[in-house]
Amino acid sequence: MPKIDRIETTLVDLPTIRGHVLSMATMMVQSIVLVEIRFSDGSVGLGEGTAIGGMSYGAESPESIKVAIDTYIAPVLDGLDGDRINTAADIMSRAVKGNPIARCAVETALWDGLARRLGVSVAHLFGGPVRTAMPVAWTLASGNSETDILEAREMLETRRHDIFKLKIGKRPVREDIAHVAAIRDAVGDRASIRVDVNQAWSLDEARWGLRGLQEIGVDLVEQPIGARHMRQLKSLTDGYEIAVMADEALQGPEDAMACATDRAADVFAVKIAQSGGLKKGAEVAAIARAAGIGLYAGTMLEAGVGTAAALQLFSTLPSLAWGTELFGPLLMKVDLLERPIRYADFAVHLPDGPGLGVTLNPDVVAQYRRDRQPGVPGIALPG
Numbered sequence: 141m142p143k144i145d146r147i148e149t150t151l152v153d154l155p156t157i158r159g160h161v162l163s164m165a166t167m168m169v170q171s172i173v174l175v176e177i178r179f180s181d182g183s184v185g186l187g188e189g190t191a192i193g194g195m196s197y198g199a200e201s202p203e204s205i206k207v208a209i210d211t212y213i214a215p216v217l218d219g220l221d222g223d224r225i226n227t228a229a230d231i232m233s234r235a236v237k238g239n240p241i242a243r244c245a246v247e248t249a250l251w252d253g254l255a256r257r258l259g260v261s262v263a264h265l266f267g268g269p270v271r272t273a274m275p276v277a278w279t280l281a282s283g284n285s286e287t288d289i290l291e292a293r294e295m296l297e298t299r300r301h302d303i304f305k306l307k308i309g310k311r312p313v314r315e316d317i318a319h320v321a322a323i324r325d326a327v328g329d330r331a332s333i334r335v336d337v338n339q340a341w342s343l344d345e346a347r348w349g350l351r352g353l354q355e356i357g358v359d360l361v362e363q364p365i366g367a368r369h370m371r372q373l374k375s376l377t378d379g380y381e382i383a384v385m386a387d388e389a390l391q392g393p394e395d396a397m398a399c400a401t402d403r404a405a406d407v408f409a410v411k412i413a414q415s416g417g418l419k420k421g422a423e424v425a426a427i428a429r430a431a432g433i434g435l436y437a438g439t440m441l442e443a444g445v446g447t448a449a450a451l452q453l454f455s456t457l458p459s460l461a462w463g464t465e466l467f468g469p470l471l472m473k474v475d476l477l478e479r480p481i482r483y484a485d486f487a488v489h490l491p492d493g494p495g496l497g498v499t500l501n502p503d504v505v506a507q508y509r510r511d512r513q514p515g516v517p518g519i520a521l522p523g
């Protein structure tokens with residue numbers, strides 16, 4: 141019986157390839173928490189906990205994830221049978237309210253450990269993959285329409301992405317619509333264009349916004365209004381033809397159930413981190429499927445470990461109508477992995493090998509760990 145011997149966390153700050161401009165923050169660096177669980181039989185499991193824009197996207201930050209794990213999760217899991225992931229998840233959710241990213245990071249490391257000990261992939265533990273390549277969106281968020289157009293053209297030419305998600309909500313609605321229209325016109329029908337407002341609009345702004353986006357041929361709008369405003373989200377879903385996707389509104393199966401019961405959204409962005417782990421992410425996906433709601437594999441802009449964990453789960457879902465946005469490693473200047481995840485032919489490819497199918501590059505971790513490079517994180521808030 142392999143016991144949990146030690147849970148180690150490391151903050152790593154990876155510079156982004158360009159400023160990533162979101163409605164709530166501009167990211168120059170992505171900060172991640174690596175989790176390594178050491179088991180009594182010598183096996184090791186890897187996990188990752190990653191937030192967006194410090195604490196400006198949600199209630200967890202890289203620092204809070206580390207504290208939650210070191211101070212509140214590691215002690216209650218100490219000595220537990222490492223194979224008992226359901227028990228560990230239950231203990232974590234009783235010991236720590238909220239903090240789904242921290243719980244997901246630890247659960248991921250437990251899945252990786254168990255799958256490695258069995259010599260199988262994590263996807264295998266979820267019933268096996270139904271696909272090994274998944275469509276993958278890229279986020280255009282340089283903050284400048286011309287730069288975004290050049291980026292989009294390059295992605296199409298190199299066959300890396302033909303789905304683009306534009307981050308809007310920082311500028312007045314009219315300006316945002318003009319920005320989206322310029323990109324729509326530039327790429328024509330070679331790509332699917334979607335937008336993410338990250339909750340920035342009021343309901344009346346959203347009504348104008350959705351009407352404008354629909355007119356210019358945008359396929360989908362993500363979380364246009366506040367996460368808590370489920371009834372208003374439903375009114376937008378019912379009022380327009382453009383698909384409405386819930387993201388921040390979905391913090392696990394209970395939210396998914398409420399959103400599905402009212403059919404407040406057409407599509408769910410399922411994030412393993414926001415759901416509180418792979419198992420709960422699978423539950424969110426099952427609720428969507430049962431309710432006839434479309435599925436999209438979302439990201440917290442994780443580096444290779446978190447992205448691989450999401451790929452393992454999403455490869456097993458019978459239908460993934462809206463594809464994925466599991467491009468996080470490509471947003472960072474350096475890759476954390478020994479063998480980077482493969483992006484080709486407009487798809488992201490499931491890594492093979494046991495566990496998550498990935499191993500860390502120790503030199504990159506050594507160079508970018510926060511305790512070796514003081515003075516980060518690089519986040520600018522608007523205004």
Ligand SMILES: O=C(O)C[C@H]1C=CC(=O)O1
Nearest residue numbers: 279336338387439441465
């Ligand atoms: O969905 C979000 O809000 C977070 C994330 C996903 C892509 C991206 O650029 O940011």
Ligand SMILES: [Mn+2]
Nearest residue numbers: 336362363387
């Ligand atoms: Mn989103």
